[in-house]
Amino acid sequence: MPQPFESMKGFAVTFSQIFKKPITQQYPEVKRPVYPRFRGRHRLWRHENGLEKCVGCSLCAAACPADCIRVVPAENTPDNRVSPGERYARIYEINLSRCIFCGYCELACPFDAITLESEYEISEYSREDLIYTKDMLLAEPQKRMPTADRDLYDTPIPVWKEES
Amino acid sequence: MPEHLNQPWWIDLLKAFLIANLVLGAFAYATWLERKLLGRMQNRYGPNRAGPFGLLQPIADLVKLLRKASFFPAAAIDVLYIAAPAVAGFTALAAFSVIPWGPVWHIGPYDVTGWVVNVSIGLVLLFALGSVGIYAFVVGGWASESKYSLLGSMRTCAQMVSYEVALALSVLGVVLMGHSLSLVDIVRQQQATIWLAAPQFVGLVTFFIAGIAETNRPPFDLPEAEQELVAGYHTEYSGMRFGLFSTAEYINMITLSGLAVTLFFGGWSGPLLPGPIWFLIKLGAFLFVFIWMRATLPRLRYDQLMKFGWKVLLPVATLNALLTAVFLVVF
Numbered sequence: 001m002p003q004p005f006e007s008m009k010g011f012a013v014t015f016s017q018i019f020k021k022p023i024t025q026q027y028p029e030v031k032r033p034v035y036p037r038f039r040g041r042h043r044l045w046r047h048e049n050g051l052e053k054c055v056g057c058s059l060c061a062a063a064c065p066a067d068c069i070r071v072v073p074a075e076n077t078p079d080n081r082v083s084p085g086e087r088y089a090r091i092y093e094i095n096l097s098r099c100i101f102c103g104y105c106e107l108a109c110p111f112d113a114i115t116l117e118s119e120y121e122i123s124e125y126s127r128e129d130l131i132y133t134k135d136m137l138l139a140e141p142q143k144r145m146p147t148a149d150r151d152l153y154d155t156p157i158p159v160w161k162e163e164s
Numbered sequence: 165m166p167e168h169l170n171q172p173w174w175i176d177l178l179k180a181f182l183i184a185n186l187v188l189g190a191f192a193y194a195t196w197l198e199r200k201l202l203g204r205m206q207n208r209y210g211p212n213r214a215g216p217f218g219l220l221q222p223i224a225d226l227v228k229l230l231r232k233a234s235f236f237p238a239a240a241i242d243v244l245y246i247a248a249p250a251v252a253g254f255t256a257l258a259a260f261s262v263i264p265w266g267p268v269w270h271i272g273p274y275d276v277t278g279w280v281v282n283v284s285i286g287l288v289l290l291f292a293l294g295s296v297g298i299y300a301f302v303v304g305g306w307a308s309e310s311k312y313s314l315l316g317s318m319r320t321c322a323q324m325v326s327y328e329v330a331l332a333l334s335v336l337g338v339v340l341m342g343h344s345l346s347l348v349d350i351v352r353q354q355q356a357t358i359w360l361a362a363p364q365f366v367g368l369v370t371f372f373i374a375g376i377a378e379t380n381r382p383p384f385d386l387p388e389a390e391q392e393l394v395a396g397y398h399t400e401y402s403g404m405r406f407g408l409f410s411t412a413e414y415i416n417m418i419t420l421s422g423l424a425v426t427l428f429f430g431g432w433s434g435p436l437l438p439g440p441i442w443f444l445i446k447l448g449a450f451l452f453v454f455i456w457m458r459a460t461l462p463r464l465r466y467d468q469l470m471k472f473g474w475k476v477l478l479p480v481a482t483l484n485a486l487l488t489a490v491f492l493v494v495f
Contacts, residue, residue, distance in 0.1 A: 010460040014205045022209045 033148040039101045039116040040145065042094055044137040047084065052138070053113035054092065055085030063108035068098035092134035097127050118145040169268065169275040180261065180280050187260050191414045192222035198455050205459040226407070234403035239309035248304030249401065249408035255297035256415035262286040263422040264348045266432050266439035278432060278439055279348060286347040287339065290423065291332055294378070297412065298324045301387070304409070305397030316396030320380070320387035323469060327377035327384075330477040334370035336485035338427045340492055347423075351431035361428040364488070368428045370481045375420045377473065380413060381454055383461035386469060421450035 025032060034040070045053045056073030074090035082088035103116050119141050124130050196211065196218065203210025211218030236245070266278020283289055298321060305317020338360050342350035354360055361368050377384035387396040398409045425431060425446040432439030434446075464472070 007461070011456065014456060014459045017207055018201070018204045020207060022204065023207050024209050026209075 031146055033146040034118045034120070036148055036150040036153055038118050038120075038147070039103045039106075041096070041117055041119040041122050041141070042099075042105070042132070042137055043115055043117045043141065044092065044134065045113055045115065046138065051081065052083045052088060053111045054089045054109075055083050055111060055113070056087040056089040056092075057110065059108040059110065060105035060114055063104040065102060065104060066098045066100045068095040069093070069105060070095075089134060092137065094132045094137065095130065096122060096132055097130040117141065118147045119143055120145065169277060170273060171275050171277060175274060175276060176280070179276075183260065183280050184257055187257060187415060187418065188411075190418055191411055192226070194414050194418060194451060195225070196222050197451065198458070201452070201455045202459050205456075229404045229407040232403040234405055235400065237308050237310060237400050240400065241307040241309065244303050244307035246405070248300045248307060249405045249412075252297055252300035252304070252412035253408040253415075255293045255300065256412040256419065259290050259293040259297075259419045260415065260422065262290055262347055263419065263426055264351055264431055265422075265443040282346055282348045285345050287335065287345045287350075290347075290419075291328070294416070295328065297416070298328075300412070301397050301409075304401070305399075308400035310400050312394060313397055313399045316387060316393065316399060319466070320397050323380075323384070323386060323473075324378060326470065326473045327374045327477070330370060330473060330481045331374035331378050333478065333481035333485055334367050334374055335427055336481075337364045337367040337488035340485070340488050342427075347426050347431075351426055351433065354430045355433045359428065359430040364428060364484075366480065366484045367488075368424070370477055370484065371427070372424060374473075374477055374481070375424065376454070376457065377469070379416045379420055381417060382458040383463050384469060385458075385463060386466060389463060391463075417454055418447070418451070421447050421454065424450055 047053055056071055058071045058073065061067075061069040061071050070091065070093045071089050072091035073087040076082060076086060076088055101116065105114050106116050114137075121143060122130070199221070200210040200218065211221040214220040214224045261280040262283060264277075264279035264282070268278065269276045301320045301324070302317045305313040305320070338350065339345060341360060341363065342353045344350055344353070350360075376382075380387045389396065393399075398406055401409060422443075425443060429446050432443045434442035437445075
């Protein structure tokens, strides 16, 4: 067909779209599952016997390019044993307003004590609220984000996770 | 033409008040309709959060615009800077007053006409108000003392002035066949014969294309060109001052649709349903086409726009007017 009739075909296309169901996912109600290796809010982990995995080595703070992790270690004593190692993290703070979610802390950690989980709805009304303390990081997350099944993706389990 | 209607001044005032508010309401829901339809044409929902089907969205937008800080450039020429959006809004609203939307009703001792005013030069008045409206865009861009605004307003000015010529010439055929410049008389003439869309089809097409360019709607929305520029002539405007420019643009679109309905599709005339309902149906159809075009066609390049206006649209409109005149004289 010659122009401008060729261009007129577009009108049929746009008109027919009106009767199709929109493909929009209504976000706050419908949450798309995040990718299995998604890097969201951090989480500190405990051993099964209740001791903290973190031994306060500060390697995560050293690896952090945004300089948002603060670790103050203290010695474990026989009556106050917090972690299996010699020391434990007395203060463990992450300033999430600085964090760039690169995951280097997770990579640096020799004990898999810190991981980046799937939570991403972490906005707050004040900056102070974005500084996460150790208790907050150790607690079970209040919000659960749907995570896609790892089998759906052709993602090998990272080497450093297999070895630990 | 002067008819003897027993219509006291307060009915006129009431109607003017009603129509001004109805047009503003129509503008608010034209924005809603546009966003909704554009959304559906692009496989989205459009606004659906404020109220059922997003019906309160225009009100939310209004509140947001009113509460927003109105930025005022330090170097701006105050009087002109403030007056420009007001003039744009006023001319757009005033232009709708001559468009008839219903027949004459006889209620008790009074006659109520379905138009706010019926002036014998209705069409000329409408185009004159449109031309004054262009000043608002030019002055607004110039008075905000910014190079981007100035260049934007020059683009707007050039486009609107060139397409105004074609727009005015394209309705000449209708005026010749309607034997009048009064919009009410043109509608009555169409009721007596046929809708002028059939004999004046070329006029309708040129009028519609020139009208799209005149109201700065896609694919001729170069004055705004939101994907390419910041905004054009209203770069330095924010808050409700920007809102007034936007209002003027949408009301111009509604007025133009109303004018097309009046000139080519018999205005309020139609079977069974009352006049204003028919007028609204036809108006809605035109608004739909406006939105449909926005969803479908890509924007023209500036030289294409000028070439098309002067080398295609204007000759065609002139020829149409000439041929109509020859036809009317010979037969």
